[in-house]
Amino acid sequence: MSVLTTKKAQRVLIVAGEPSGDLHAANMIQAARVINPGLSFFGVTGPKMRAAGCETLLCYDEISVMGFVEVIGRLPAIRRAFKRVTAAFISEQRPDLLILVDFPGFNMRLARAAKKAGIPILYYIAPKVWAWRQGRAKTLAATVDRMAVIFPFEPEFYKPYGLQADYVGNPLLDDYAASLKVKTDLKGFNDTAGEQIVGLFPGSRRSEIRYNLDTMLQAARLLSAERPELKFVLPLASSLDRAEIAAQITASGLAVEIVENDIYTVAAACSAVLAVSGTVTLQIALTGTPLAVMYRTSAISAAIARQVVKIPYVSLVNIIAGREVVREFLQEDATPEKLAAEMLKILDDPDCKAQICSGLDEVRKLMGAPGCSLKVAEIVQEMTGESYEKS
Numbered sequence: 001m002s003v004l005t006t007k008k009a010q011r012v013l014i015v016a017g018e019p020s021g022d023l024h025a026a027n028m029i030q031a032a033r034v035i036n037p038g039l040s041f042f043g044v045t046g047p048k049m050r051a052a053g054c055e056t057l058l059c060y061d062e063i064s065v066m067g068f069v070e071v072i073g074r075l076p077a078i079r080r081a082f083k084r085v086t087a088a089f090i091s092e093q094r095p096d097l098l099i100l101v102d103f104p105g106f107n108m109r110l111a112r113a114a115k116k117a118g119i120p121i122l123y124y125i126a127p128k129v130w131a132w133r134q135g136r137a138k139t140l141a142a143t144v145d146r147m148a149v150i151f152p153f154e155p156e157f158y159k160p161y162g163l164q165a166d167y168v169g170n171p172l173l174d175d176y177a178a179s180l181k182v183k184t185d186l187k188g189f190n191d192t193a194g195e196q197i198v199g200l201f202p203g204s205r206r207s208e209i210r211y212n213l214d215t216m217l218q219a220a221r222l223l224s225a226e227r228p229e230l231k232f233v234l235p236l237a238s239s240l241d242r243a244e245i246a247a248q249i250t251a252s253g254l255a256v257e258i259v260e261n262d263i264y265t266v267a268a269a270c271s272a273v274l275a276v277s278g279t280v281t282l283q284i285a286l287t288g289t290p291l292a293v294m295y296r297t298s299a300i301s302a303a304i305a306r307q308v309v310k311i312p313y314v315s316l317v318n319i320i321a322g323r324e325v326v327r328e329f330l331q332e333d334a335t336p337e338k339l340a341a342e343m344l345k346i347l348d349d350p351d352c353k354a355q356i357c358s359g360l361d362e363v364r365k366l367m368g369a370p371g372c373s374l375k376v377a378e379i380v381q382e383m384t385g386e387s388y389e390k391s
Contacts, residue, residue, distance in 0.1 A: 010036075010384040013088060013095035013119075014043040015110060017060050017103030019204040019239055020279035022046025024125060024171040024373075025101045027178075029054055032377035039384070042093065044085060047238050058084055061239055063106055078106065085110060089117040097384050099124055100144075108136065111143040120383055124148045124376055126165065130157050131311045131319075137161050146383065148376045151320070152368075168375040170367045172279070176286045177370045179264045186233070186261055186269040196347060197231045198223060199266060200256065201275035201284070204237035209245070211296040212276050217252040218336035219274065223343055224254060230347075232256040235266040272346040272353075274339060277314045277328070285317050285363050290356040292327050292342045293317070294334040302331045317359075320366050325359030 016025045026048035029041050033053070042055035044063070050056055063081045088095065098114045100107035104127035114121050123144045129136045130153075140147070141161040148168045149155060158165040186197075200220060202213040220232050234249070236242055236258050249256045259266060267273060267284045273291040275281055284291050293315040297305075313319050317326050327342050329335075345352050 009038050009040060010096045011040045011042070011093070012097045012099060012380065012384065013057075013085075013093075014041055014045075014049070014054065014099040014101065015085065015103070015107055016044060016046060016049060016101040017063055017106055019046060019237055021101040021103055021125070022048045022060060023175060025049050025054070025099070026052040027171060027174050027373040028099075028124065028376045028380070031373040032380050034374075035377055035381055039380070042088075042095075043099075044081070057088065082106070082110065082113075086113045086117075089114060089119060095119060097122060097380065099380065101125055102127075104136070108139060108143075111140070115143040120145050122146050122148065122379060122383055125150055125171070126154060126158075130154070132305075134310070137163070146379065148379055150372065166375070166379060168379075169369065169372040170282070171372040171376075172282050172286060173367055173370040174373045176264055176283070179262050186259060186265055195229070195231060196227075196271040197233055197269055198343060198347075199270035199273035199275070199284075199289070200232060200234045201263075201267075201273055201280050202234065203276040203278060203280070204239050206240070207297070208276055208278075209240065209248075211298070212294065212334075213245070213248055214252075215294070215296060215334055215336060215339070216274055217249065217254055217256070219339035219343065220256065221252065221254050222336055222340035226340070226344060227347070233266060233270065234258050235263055236260050272343055274343055277316075279316065281315045281317045281326070282320075282363075282367075285360045286367075288357055288360055288364075290326075290346045290353050290360070291317075292329065292339065292346065294329045294339060296331055296334050299331075317363055320363050321359060323359075325363060326356060 014025055016022045029052040032039050043057050044060050045054050045056045046060050058081055063078050098119050098121045100111060100123045102125040111121050121144045126147050126149045127136060141163040147163060147165040149165045150170050152167055155165045155167050200216045202209055202216055223230055234256050242258060246258060263283045264287055267289045268287040270289050273284050273289055275284060275291050275293055277293050277295040281293055295314060315326060315328055318324055329338055
């Protein structure tokens with residue numbers, strides 16, 4: 001049990017821009033309040049942060065977007081949101097600390113404004129500047145006071161820039177451990193022994209749905225034609241509209257069950273998963289379910305990405321492993337035919353499945369042990385000027 005010596009109530013502004021950031025921020029907030037129940041959080045939130053007791057300055061779905069080109073259409077809303085957040089820097093809500101959670105397009109600009117206002121900044125889940133646009137590391141060093149990073153090689157990367165980067169482990173391990181305590185069944189899908197379920201995980205952003213869901217459904221139709229007994233399930237992200245997704249599925253003519261179980265329950269119930277690149281690939285990896293990864297975006301965004309991305313893989317599973325554990329199908333390579341063929345291979349070839357599962361086990365070991373949220377919470381206490389003793 002920690003003993004906390006409190007000087008005064010501290011107010012923390014925290015900004016997350018997407019579901020994964022919402023999840024990690026919520027877990028950190030809960031851990032911080034174990035150490036200091038009086039710590040107050042407000043900011044740009046999602047449903048999990050709000051459930052954790054974080055006050056809402058604005059909802060992240062006002063600013064969440066993916067892609068170089070796609071962001072252009074949201075610029076007016078993003079500018080309005082930026083003004084609302086920075087207004088807190090000079091108001092009676094002025095925070096004692098600003099925590100930025102991932103989402104670099106918005107948060108790095110916010111860091112510059114907070115630096116000018118003299119507000120201490122902690123960046124949790126750093127921008128992947130080691131993957132692309134490494135020049136941003138200098139910007140981070142000039143604006144951010146401290147970073148809590150989730151890849152073990154990141155502290156060494158930032159050392160030449162004079163930026164303190166604490167490796168805190170991967171926050172998904174905390175989330176997965178918590179999910180095991182409240183494990184539920186995926187109702188309606190585990191009733192028949194030996195049945196095979198294919199998961200379609202199209203992402204949590206509208207732009208991801210726009211560019212990926214139709215291709216996934218076409219691939220699933222090819223699978224269904226080859227294997228009529230297959231069942232298909234799609235987990236619905238809280239940021240998406242169920243009616244819109246259901247309408248797109250109906251138009252495809254394919255039977256796909258939309259479920260709202262936690263992502264780990266859905267992935268664990270599946271025999272194989274087709275997923276977009278993103279945090280979800282690591283969530284699936286933790287369950288041990290074999291998967292293939294796809295990602296499509298606008299042609300212009302893809303062309304820009306090819307010029308700036310400096311690493312050979314896009315999925316976090318392969319990045320952590322440092323090799324190809326799961327197949328990646330990107331842009332024009334992500335055809336329904338290729339995706340269906342890879343899923344059939346996973347389902348029908350025991351050697352292929354075993355090889356992927358062995359790689360996923362390697363990734364889980366490389367991710368380390370739970371405890372990330374508490375480590376970040378301890379950094380928050382240090383930066384807000386609180387003193388405490390761990391027993």
